[in-house]
Amino acid sequence: MKAIGYQRSLPIDDPKSLQDIDLPDPTTSDLGPHDLLIEVAAISVNPVDNKIRQKTAPDDGWKVLGWDASGTVKAVGSDVTLFAPGDAVFYAGAIDRPGTNAELHIVDERIVGRKPASLSDAEAAALPLTSITAWELLFDGMKVAQGGGSGEAILILGGAGGVGSILIQIAKALTDLTVIATASRDGTRDWVRKMGADHVINHHEDVAAQLEELSITPRYVASLTGTGQNWDAIIDLIAPRGTIALIDDPETLDALALKPKALTLHFEFMFTRSQQQADDMIEQHRLLNRVADLVDAGRIQSTANRDGGNITAQYLRDAHAHQESGKAIGKTVLTGF
Numbered sequence: 001m002k003a004i005g006y007q008r009s010l011p012i013d014d015p016k017s018l019q020d021i022d023l024p025d026p027t028t029s030d031l032g033p034h035d036l037l038i039e040v041a042a043i044s045v046n047p048v049d050n051k052i053r054q055k056t057a058p059d060d061g062w063k064v065l066g067w068d069a070s071g072t073v074k075a076v077g078s079d080v081t082l083f084a085p086g087d088a089v090f091y092a093g094a095i096d097r098p099g100t101n102a103e104l105h106i107v108d109e110r111i112v113g114r115k116p117a118s119l120s121d122a123e124a125a126a127l128p129l130t131s132i133t134a135w136e137l138l139f140d141g142m143k144v145a146q147g148g149g150s151g152e153a154i155l156i157l158g159g160a161g162g163v164g165s166i167l168i169q170i171a172k173a174l175t176d177l178t179v180i181a182t183a184s185r186d187g188t189r190d191w192v193r194k195m196g197a198d199h200v201i202n203h204h205e206d207v208a209a210q211l212e213e214l215s216i217t218p219r220y221v222a223s224l225t226g227t228g229q230n231w232d233a234i235i236d237l238i239a240p241r242g243t244i245a246l247i248d249d250p251e252t253l254d255a256l257a258l259k260p261k262a263l264t265l266h267f268e269f270m271f272t273r274s275q276q277q278a279d280d281m282i283e284q285h286r287l288l289n290r291v292a293d294l295v296d297a298g299r300i301q302s303t304a305n306r307d308g309g310n311i312t313a314q315y316l317r318d319a320h321a322h323q324e325s326g327k328a329i330g331k332t333v334l335t336g337f
Helices: 047-055 121-125 128-141 162-174 186-195 207-214 227-237 282-296 313-324
Strands: 002-005 019-022 035-044 069-076 088-091 104-108 112-114 153-157 178-182 199-201 220-223 243-246 264-267 304-307 331-335
Touching: 035 088, 035 121, 047 313, 069 104, 069 121, 088 282, 112 282, 121 304, 121 331, 128 162, 128 243, 128 264, 128 282, 153 162, 153 207, 153 227, 162 178, 162 186, 162 282, 178 207, 186 199, 199 207, 207 227, 220 227, 313 331
Parallel strands: 153 178, 153 220, 178 199, 220 243, 243 264, 304 331
Antiparallel strands: 002 019, 035 069, 035 104, 035 331, 069 088, 088 112
16 A cells, blocks of 8 residues: 655655555454544645654654544444444544554554544544544543533634634534634634634733733633643733643743642643543544434534645655645645645
């Protein structure tokens, strides 16, 4: 099968940073009891792809990245009950298994959802990883009740990125929270308004002052980027007994700063359930199906915003470079080998 992989961690402008390769086709004998064999139709790019490529090289052979895909089930493991061959699916995969940048891919059924019928493969491939992240952050981590949040606000730092784009939509579709998102450029500000943000403020200016002008003190802060640099400001602007959730990797955080306001801190990592083989892995299957229902009902839209071309090493290197530029809005998708 065709795939895209690498053997050494190299700058993305090096042709060997991601290469077109041929690997043996996985077969039904490679499937675990709950595994699906997927024929991949489309993929998208996330910051985790760049982080892993920059920091992790295989001991031998090829490393294949990719944590978003849509495609069709070709075969199923012995204990599979959720899907059958021919089903259209979307999913984000597991960080400790080979990635989706390949024609054929194996994934556990318990972290797979049905593809939204109203979306193309490319549009669907933009959603899984960020939807799972946003859903778990909001409902599991921040413990906002679905249908709840009336009279409260959430501040989303980094609203135009992949997670921010879908977090805005989920919060608007399933809670009564007032949603404030940060964006600094005309394009990103227009994007987060399109996603449904109630207010847009500039993170390059005084965020606390802008919130004061709105007469809003958020009880929830989703810090999706730059948490280390913004830590003191977040502590200052959040409401007492509020909750901070983050997805990035600050080198250090002053946890004692949380105490005066009795704040709660949540680290969100959407790979935890699959990596730890958690008893509730199937919750990701369920939430992806909920997202598909919301999409098909017209309450959530795809966050695909850039057609990256076909699934080749050259186009994928371009997509990684665009992600690394810090100027990505929504998601870059690639379709077809």
